[in-house]
Amino acid sequence: MTQSVVVQVGQCGNQIGCCFWDLALREHAAVNQVPARSHEPPRLSARVVGDGGSISKGKICSLKARAVLIDMEEGVVNEILQGPLRDVFDTKQLITDISGSGNNWAVGHRVFGSLYQDQVLEKLRKSAEHCDCLQCFFIIHSMGGGTGSGLGTFLLKMLEDEFPEVYRFVTSIYPSGEDDVITSPYNSILAMKELNEHADCVLPIDNQSLFDIISKIDLMVNSGKLGTTVKPKSLVTSSSGALKTRHQKPFDAMNNIVANLLLNLTSSARFEGSLNMDLNEISMNLVPFPQLHYLVSSLTPLYTLTDVNIPPRRLDQMFSDAFSKDHQLLRADPKHSLYLACALMVRGNVQISDLRRNIERLKPSLQFVSWNQEGWKTSLCSIPPVGHSHSLLALANNTCVKPTFMELKERFMRLYKKKAHLHHYLQVEGMEESCFTEAVSSLSALIQEYNQLDATKNMPVQDLPRLSIAM
Secondary structure, three states: OOEEEEEEEHHHHHHHHHHHHHHHHHHHHHHHOOOOOOOOOOOOOOOEEOOOOOOOOOEEOOOOOOEEEEEOOOHHHHHHHHOOOOOOOOHHHEEEOOOOOOOOHHHHHHHHHHHHHHHHHHHHHHHHHOOOOEEEEEEEEEOOOOHHHHHHHHHHHHHHHHOOOOEEEEEEEEOOOOOOOOOHHHHHHHHHHHHHHHOOEEEEEEHHHHHHHHHHHHHHHHHOHHHOOEOOOOOOOOOOOOOOOOOOOOOHHHHHHHHHHHHHHOHHHHOOOOEOOOHHHHHHHHOOOOOOOEOEEEEEOOOOOOOEOOOOOOHHHHHHHHOOHHHEOOOOOHHHOEEEEEEEEEEEOOOHHHHHHHHHHHHHHOEEOHHHOOOEEEEEEOOOOOOOOEEEEEEEEEHHHHHHHHHHHHHHHHHHOOOOOHHHHHOOOOOOHHHHHHHHHHHHHHHHHHHHHHOOOOOOOOOOOOOOOOO
16 A cells, blocks of 8 residues: 655645545544444554544554654644644654744745754655655645745655655645735745646645635525535534634635645545545646646535535436536636646545546536547545445646736736845845746746746547557
């Protein structure tokens, strides 16, 4: 069985990562109460036995997450160590500072990167040594802050140098236009250059898209439509999950959605299935060109725990939802853009014939590049999410990511033209204005690659001549 190491960087990365481990434990607790073959989480060192997902009541012994937690402030990591998951994380695998990166990519990347390089590498090696078949590093971080964007992308180059054969999957949370970090455009553009050069796959997720999804769910709940109700102590409406807090945090429900994405992404490595998909197959099949490794994700249902009592969707409707803009975790509409490839990761009681039928049904409404008309990759995991009969995660390599990058560039240029806040970066040793010009040039080149692909839209697909066999 293949294994992965989760690297949680910065406040956002650690909050999402902690939520992921919370949900994974609940999921395995629910599975293992069934008298069937034991399913052991690949990143946990013992079997989970529970009572339907309750961590506090279930019998959980000797569990340790295969994770490295990094933050240059102590707050979030300390909350985790005081919460119900405190025994899941190895305290020897934590790295914290007290000063923080001050929302400055240069401080996170140049200062703390150099300062903590040896410590981080030691903890990554220790995690890797406990793996029999290490396949992937999952990096979870945000793009707008200093630690997540700066130190998070510093780790990518370090992983590439130290573990060149191990895939690097990055879940990157992009700031919205109303972000309260004024320097987030600088941080995001500087981080993008590192993602372009050192990541194998990036799952860009937009804060605004997550907020819109939560708002729609709240509207459904408050209006009472479709018989929707929210269960008490739900992760949608409260923070009674992995973090010990006195008040609800506004990002808890948004983090829950991203954690559910990771839960579905890793399901094939954690459970059996008739058509499981290794993570290396995602990169191999969905990334035709090195830099075009940004995959747009959509999820249905959006909550895999039974937090929201929304009547279950019909199977065919679930596939349709995955391609609608309302279910994208990025503000994008892939149906009106060009697909390079698409992966469908299905969980639950679904047959291969159901997959094929829905692909054939949806294909006429989706436009694929002319040279990859059959660019589908599928997987089936037999274990559904808790409280649901089935779920679907769609990963699309699609040109619809381009507007997000263009908007980010525009926000960057508004600041950069005035040289606003630039001195905060240039006073960090090793930072020069060329770092900014090179970063924006890298992003411009990426946007141009998507432009060239979009220019091929609506071109007729030529039937390639078939080989004739002489008899």
